[in-house]
Amino acid sequence: MIIAIDGPAASGKGTLARRLAESLNLAYLDTGSLYRATGVATIRAGGDPALEADAVKAAKALDLAKFTPADLRSEEAGIAASKVAFIPAVRAALLDFQRNFARSKASGKAGAVLDGRDIGTVVCPDADFKIFIEADLETRVRRRVKELRETGENIIEARVRADMQARDARDQDRTVAPLKLADDAFRLDTSALTADEAFAQARAYIDSKVPKAKR
Numbered sequence: 001m002i003i004a005i006d007g008p009a010a011s012g013k014g015t016l017a018r019r020l021a022e023s024l025n026l027a028y029l030d031t032g033s034l035y036r037a038t039g040v041a042t043i044r045a046g047g048d049p050a051l052e053a054d055a056v057k058a059a060k061a062l063d064l065a066k067f068t069p070a071d072l073r074s075e076e077a078g079i080a081a082s083k084v085a086f087i088p089a090v091r092a093a094l095l096d097f098q099r100n101f102a103r104s105k106a107s108g109k110a111g112a113v114l115d116g117r118d119i120g121t122v123v124c125p126d127a128d129f130k131i132f133i134e135a136d137l138e139t140r141v142r143r144r145v146k147e148l149r150e151t152g153e154n155i156i157e158a159r160v161r162a163d164m165q166a167r168d169a170r171d172q173d174r175t176v177a178p179l180k181l182a183d184d185a186f187r188l189d190t191s192a193l194t195a196d197e198a199f200a201q202a203r204a205y206i207d208s209k210v211p212k213a214k215r
Contacts, residue, residue, distance in 0.1 A: 001026065001111030002126075003206070004119035007133030008168055008179060009078065010140035010147070012190040012198055016133060017115035019199045020206070024113075025117050027106040031116035031123070032081060034094050036072040037064055039080025049083040052090075059084070061091040075148055075155065075163070082167040088176040098123045101196070118177035120185050129206055130185035133198075139191045140164060 003020060007013040014030055021028035032194045038059045039049045047054025071077065102112045102124050115125065120130035134145075141161045148155045171179040181187060186205045190198045 001128050001210075002124055003111070003113040003129045004124045004127035004182075004185075005113065005115040005131045005133060006117055006120050006179065006182070006185070007115075008117075008140065008171065010144040011133040012143070012193075012195065013115045013131075013133040015195050016131070016198055016202055017113050018191075018204060019195070021113045023199075023203065024206075025108070025110045027101070027104075027109045027112040028111065029098065031094075031098050031099045031113045031114055031119065033064065033072050034062065035081040035085045035090075036077040037067050037092070038062055038090060039084045040067060040071055040077050042084065042202075043080060049080040050086075052087050054069065055084040055087050056089045056093060059090045061203070062094075070151065073147070074149060075153060075160070078167070079163055081145045082170050086170050086174050091118075091177055095123065102127075103125055117171055117179040120182035121180060122150070125182070129209065130182045131202055131205070132181045132185040132187050134187070134189050135191040137161070137164065137168075142173045 001024065003019045003026065005013045006102060012106060018028055020026065041062060042049045042054050045054070045058060047058065049055055061103055076164040116123065118134070120127055140156065141164060144164065145155055145157050145160050188198060188201055
């Protein structure tokens, strides 16, 4: 079983993907972490995440073991990620990693769930289930501000909103693998939903498509 979950920043796709992975015994990959790590690695090397040569070099040499969760959840990492993800050569460098993860048979796992921006349209267009998560901008800003403040960052809400709007524009307007709804995706707006409610709706959608004998 392969589940592809796409959506903009702070829409709730990561939380949902992790819960689905746990409940269905699936391997989980946050593909955004690959782009965040590439962006941070580029900065650490003294490069510019917006420059193709710098970003591609970091992507090809990427080693996720060199980063802590805190390294990848910072505001700086998120901004850098949206810049490197805009570069076609970076996306190409990371595409095989994502596809191999989805298709590999992890020991004891029944499949994989991946979340990102282009999983259902580019990385795994043949996924068994595609879920597109969305939420209004103000809801996403509140979620991200809360998340960052809980890590101890001194965050200005107006700046988070401006950065998120810029990231949304980059994600939707890039020529290669833009963020968009797959034709056969289940659309889930989490603006007014709790994490439990979003999970319940996603799980109900999956269960309605899977024969009981295979659950």
